[in-house]
Amino acid sequence: MEPVIQYATTSDGVNIAYSSMGEGPALLFLPILPLSHLQVEWQMPGMREFLQAFAASSRVIRFDARGLGLSDRGPSDRSLEGHLRDIDAVVARAGLTRFSIFAASYSGPMGIRYAAEHPEAVDRLILWCTHAHHGDVVAKLPEQANQQREAVNQLAGVDRDLFIRTYLHRAVGWAEGETANQFVDVAKRSIDPDSFFENLAHHAAFDARDDLARVQAPTLVLHRPAFVGSSVDVAKGLAARIPNARLSLLEGESVAPFIGDTPAVLRVAFEFLTDTGHAEDVSVPQGGAIKTILFTDVEGHSAMLQRLGDERGREVLRQHERITREHLRSHGGEELLAMGDGFLAAFESTQSALRCAVDLQRAFEATPPLHGERVKIRVGINAGEPISEDGGLHGHAVKLAAQIAALGSGGEVLVSRVVRELVTGKGFHFADDTGRAIEGDGGPVTVSAVLWKEESP
Numbered sequence: 001m002e003p004v005i006q007y008a009t010t011s012d013g014v015n016i017a018y019s020s021m022g023e024g025p026a027l028l029f030l031p032i033l034p035l036s037h038l039q040v041e042w043q044m045p046g047m048r049e050f051l052q053a054f055a056a057s058s059r060v061i062r063f064d065a066r067g068l069g070l071s072d073r074g075p076s077d078r079s080l081e082g083h084l085r086d087i088d089a090v091v092a093r094a095g096l097t098r099f100s101i102f103a104a105s106y107s108g109p110m111g112i113r114y115a116a117e118h119p120e121a122v123d124r125l126i127l128w129c130t131h132a133h134h135g136d137v138v139a140k141l142p143e144q145a146n147q148q149r150e151a152v153n154q155l156a157g158v159d160r161d162l163f164i165r166t167y168l169h170r171a172v173g174w175a176e177g178e179t180a181n182q183f184v185d186v187a188k189r190s191i192d193p194d195s196f197f198e199n200l201a202h203h204a205a206f207d208a209r210d211d212l213a214r215v216q217a218p219t220l221v222l223h224r225p226a227f228v229g230s231s232v233d234v235a236k237g238l239a240a241r242i243p244n245a246r247l248s249l250l251e252g253e254s255v256a257p258f259i260g261d262t263p264a265v266l267r268v269a270f271e272f273l274t275d276t277g278h279a280e281d282v283s284v285p286q287g288g289a290i291k292t293i294l295f296t297d298v299e300g301h302s303a304m305l306q307r308l309g310d311e312r313g314r315e316v317l318r319q320h321e322r323i324t325r326e327h328l329r330s331h332g333g334e335e336l337l338a339m340g341d342g343f344l345a346a347f348e349s350t351q352s353a354l355r356c357a358v359d360l361q362r363a364f365e366a367t368p369p370l371h372g373e374r375v376k377i378r379v380g381i382n383a384g385e386p387i388s389e390d391g392g393l394h395g396h397a398v399k400l401a402a403q404i405a406a407l408g409s410g411g412e413v414l415v416s417r418v419v420r421e422l423v424t425g426k427g428f429h430f431a432d433d434t435g436r437a438i439e440g441d442g443g444p445v446t447v448s449a450v451l452w453k454e455e456s457p
Helices: 038-042 047-055 080-093 105-117 134-140 143-157 160-172 177-190 193-204 209-214 232-241 262-273 301-330 350-366 396-406 417-422
Strands: 005-009 015-021 026-029 059-063 099-104 122-128 219-223 245-249 291-298 334-338 343-347 377-384 387-389 392-394 413-416 437-440 443-449
Touching (some): 015 080, 026 047, 026 080, 038 177, 047 262, 059 080, 099 105, 105 122, 105 193, 105 209, 134 232, 177 193, 209 232, 219 232, 232 245, 291 301, 291 350, 301 334, 350 377, 350 413, 350 417, 377 396, 377 417, 396 413, 413 417, 417 443
Parallel strands (some): 026 059, 099 122, 122 219, 219 245
Antiparallel strands (some): 005 015, 015 059, 291 343, 387 392, 437 443
16 A cells, blocks of 8 residues: 655745654654655655555654655745755654654765754664765775766766666666666656756755754664775775764665665664664764774695694694784774684774785795695675674674685685675775675675785885
8 A cells, every 4th residue: 555645834834744643652764865745755666665664663654755755846945944844844744853863875964964853853873874964975986986977977967877877776776677777767757857866966065064063863884885886985084983873784785775685774774773772882983983804714724633643733723822812902993702713803994904804815925845744825804893792702703704715625714705895995905806705684795805915015
């Protein structure tokens, strides 16, 4: 059953279409700008189920932004202030007094500014693959990604239809052909195609950078480092500048949260929305909850002990332990667990973790054989939000690092897609395709091999 469409009128006379479904704490979904059409979006497989998942325990309120979808499309103020009037009107008409906000893509500045100006109303804020000002995105994009963005934008002056299709296929994911086509349909039914580019320019001009420090609501910054339309540094900047913010990095490359690792997105969002702790309990300044996990394993450990015997075998392993600990210390790694034939360690910096892994491989390659044995290790690296408990780190992020290492051979450094994206442009080189993947909680996790003999970061 489709949600019932109702209307609210803004202070400057714009009629805004909105819908409400479910019961429980109110959750206001801001329009996923630059698109917005309540009925067409509801008909999209994936998005409908995504919204229904939230509506199972919350009252979900959605609306079409001014100029889009079922709201008035005539001339109106398209500034950030104008769009905030849309929120004001919907909040008043729907009778909301205390609610959370989910803001994605270009609606991020709307959520940030509204939360800063209405601390008494906004309970929690979720920011998905977004920014405070699009200029920050442009400044942080790798050169190649920026060139691609500019090339796509130039299509607007040649063929508006081709521009919309290319723009959305790039944002949604080149592999998501059918879903991307559905987004194209949403765009064309949201607004006259000839006005799409100009309206996008209005959204890109939104600037809520000065509002970040004024946001009092606990905030969850969700980001996919593999998303080509932004940079993980932008997400880290949001988490660093919003006082009570945490950052969570997720697998996937689509700007659409219901494509790819949807279960992981829902799990993290639900945990945040239902967390009854104090704001300071979820505060992670500078993105401090993110750890890079390094797991090492000596190849052929058991066979070596059989060949050498316990005493000489232990001499080889002690040499391995000494070399590994020296490099962990020199690169700022925290030793979490020594297993005799391997180590589990955590790093605050992903670059430091990779440099440590590369230097370890070089050190073992350069170390003369002992008792005729040359130690070879395999290394797996993952990044995420592990659970801190009993002086150690646990959870999916840690387990995945061990699974990644298990895929490798002696002398290899394998990393998850998240790790690879975090060090983009930092001088590391990777094999184009290892042909290896792990089944993670949200679907297959792509694994890449570091070409460490070519490294000079």
